Amino acid sequence: MxxxxxxxxxxxxxxxxxxxxxxxxxxxxxxxxxxxxxxxxxxxxxxxxxxxxxxxxxxxxxxxxxSGWPKGTALVVETSGDMHERPDIRLIGTGDATLSAGPGCKQNCLSTLADTLASSNHKDIGRIIVDDGLFRRPYRPDGWSHDDLKFAYGAAISALTVNKGEAEAQISSTRGPAPQIEYSWRYEPAFPVSFSDVTTRPGQQDLELDLQSGRSRARFSGNLPPGQRLLLRFGLDDPSIYAGQILRNLLSVRGVTVSGDIVRADDPGLDSSSDLPTEIARYALPAPDxxxxxxxxxxxxxxxxxxxxxxxxxxxxxxxxxxxxxxxxxxxxxxxxxxxxxxxxxxxxxxxxxxxxxxxxxxxxxxxxxxxxxxxxxxxxxxxxxxxxxxxxxxxxxxxxxxxxxxxxxxxxxxxxxxxxxxxxxxxxxxxxxxxxxxxxxxxxxxxxxxxxxxxxxxx
Known part of the structure; x- marks a missing residue:
């Protein structure tokens, strides 16, 4: 030695x-x-x-x-050629983890694509197709623990991600003789939330979250004293579908009607060989830095x-x-x-x-x-x-x-x-x-x- x-x-x-x-x-x-x-x-x-x-x-x-570095997210307008059908839009993920929908967004903003579509002549849309096929379906690496998966830093990995694959919710306990639990999502609701096991007694905050990967419901337990307010960030199981939900909201407030569902590009039966969609317009964000x-x-x-x-x-x-x-x-x-x-x-x-x-x-x-x-x-x-x-x-x-x-x-x-x-x-x-x-x-x-x-x- x-x-x-x-x-x-x-x-x-x-x-x-x-x-x-x-x-x-x-x-x-x-x-x-x-x-x-x-x-x-x-x-x-x-x-x-x-x-x-x-x-x-x-x-x-x-x-x-x-060319190996991420490219810009794209929005494509597609039609089957049937004049009586509304065109679909396809949101194509390119593995840009910086894509954002925040109100203060200045670069790589999903709102930019929404603005561009709203300023076009496409005001009545059928489905929103989320295309995250650049990577395999949303996943989490082996060895991530259960406790990691419910928080923002444990969001699933996807080629189409907005806001880092996170959903934010504000939870508060009102003041008064009969305090109530109130909560609201910053963008779109990500899943139902239950507070039936939460008390609102004065004293110490002691709030526990039960949110398992693959489950569609979160359950809180413990105590949230009156007047307390929390901002929680959840990691999503499927960031691509949530990106489609946010896009639908952005389009709605811009006067664009979306009458169809939000579907994944590889869903069975989405496109048939006899009725393949035709691209009629494409808008893309610049490649991220x-x-x-x-x-x-x-x-x-x-x-x-x-x-x-x-x-x-x-x-x-x-x-x-x-x-x-x-x-x-x-x-x-x-x-x-x-x-x-x-x-x-x-x-x-x-x-x-x-x-x-x-x-x-x-x-x-x-x-x-x-x-x-x-x-x-x-x-x-x-x-x-x-x-x-x-x-x-x-x-x-x-x-x-x-x-x-x-x-x-x-x-x-x-x-x-x-x-x-x-x-x-x-x-x-x-x-x-x-x-x-x-x-x-x-x-x-x-x-x-x-x-x-x-x-x-x-x-x-």
Whole structure:
């Protein structure tokens, strides 16, 4: 064991990990001695895995002008040729996770397509056909837990997604002698909600949500004191159908009548071979800016942006399923020098409990990335200490802003941090610190990680 490793192990021995395990790898970007602790053991990397996903995108999709990156969402007017039938409209998803229907939307807005259609001569529409066929049917990766699926960050992955596949509802308890529960959806109702098991007693808020994937009803229980108001964000099982519902509402307020149903493009019997639709008009949004997607992933840790981006990586092998994207992400780590036994990737976001990456595999990938021609663009999008993203409030007062560029990670009993730092010597390092299976709170685990990283920066 080298003197550096002995010093690292001695430092780690001073931490009470509450039964947890820690893995550390620190590797210079130029020639030098790599140090580590449990660096070849397999760990759950949590959202630090997004570094590998985005690096894979740069490697396999090329620069931002490459056709592999997401294109703009399209709206097509179709007719069967029967003069007595209303034309249908087809909303075509292109894997643009930035598509929005918010009132403050300025780019990639579903309302833009609604405005364009409303200003045309198509005022009476039959069905809205949602076409999410670029990817397979809406799905969630293996290893996402039940508790993840009911919240916004666990929305199903689809090629047609509005507002990140989320539905927002405001829930409140009125004041007065007989408080009542009131709720309203921000856009369209996503599913029925039951509050029959909720009390409205004064005191502490204690609200529980039962919402299972594939179920069409949510049930709340517990207590919501009078005067309390909550804004809840739910992850949807089928974002594409919800996108069609929002579009129908947008068209209605613009004077466009939609008399038919919202149907999926691959529904049996939708189109028959003897009556294929004819495209009579097409409107499309500009392609989204990949930098917006990458910042959502590397700054804000967006899961759906990560999984959608992984799908585009898979499409580079002409595969509509995510498996090719997972294989290519693993290939990046192996190409960088990791051992096969140290890597197992189950999703693109790090939310799956089946992911395993060793600290050494992560730092090898980071060193490899620093040698690629896209490194400056990619690394500029990684969050910096004291400046942006999930590091905006970490390492604020100790060093100059930007001396650490890293991706955080946090799931149940797991915390992680991986990226780059500039040591006190001025040398550049890649690092990965993973804590798994600990009884520490996330705050306590982050304190351990931050203290250890600061020590590494000062001693190298």
């Amino acid at each position: 080298s003197a550096h490793s002995q010093t690292l192990s001695d430092r780690i021995a001073t931490y009470d990990l509450k039964g947890g395990n820690i893995g550390v790898s620190v590797t210079p970007l130029e020639e030098g001695i790599a140090i580590g602790h449990n660096e070849h053991q397999r760990f759950l990397p949590a959202s630090s895995l997004k570094l590998a996903t985005t690096a894979s995108a740069f490697h396999f999709l090329g620069d931002f002008e490459n 990949p930098q917006v997607t990458l910042e959502a992933i590397l700054h804000d840790s967006s899961n759906i942006d990560s999984e959608v981006l992984l799908q585009h990586v898979a499409l580079s092998l002409a595969d509509r399923t995510p498996e090719s994207g997972l294989w290519l992400s693993e290939h990046i780590l192996l190409e960088a020098g990791a051992e096969e036994t140290e890597v197992e990737i189950a999703d693109g976001s790090g939310l799956s409990v089946y992911n395993r990456v060793s600290p050494d595999a992560m730092t090898k990938m980071l060193v490899w990335a620093s040698q690629q021609d896209w490194f400056d663009t990619w690394s500029s999008l990684i969050a910096s200490n004291g400046q942006d993203g999930t590091l905006s409030r970490r390492f604020v007062s100790t060093f100059l802003p930007g001396i650490i560029k890293a991706k955080t990670g946090s799931v149940h009993d797991t915390d992680a941090l991986a990226g780059y730092f500039t040591a006190s010597s001025g040398r550049q390092y890649a690092f990965a610190i993973f804590i798994n299976d600990t009884a520490l709170s996330h705050r306590q685990a982050r304190t351990v990680i931050d203290d250890l990283l600061l020590n590494l920066i000062a001693s190298n």
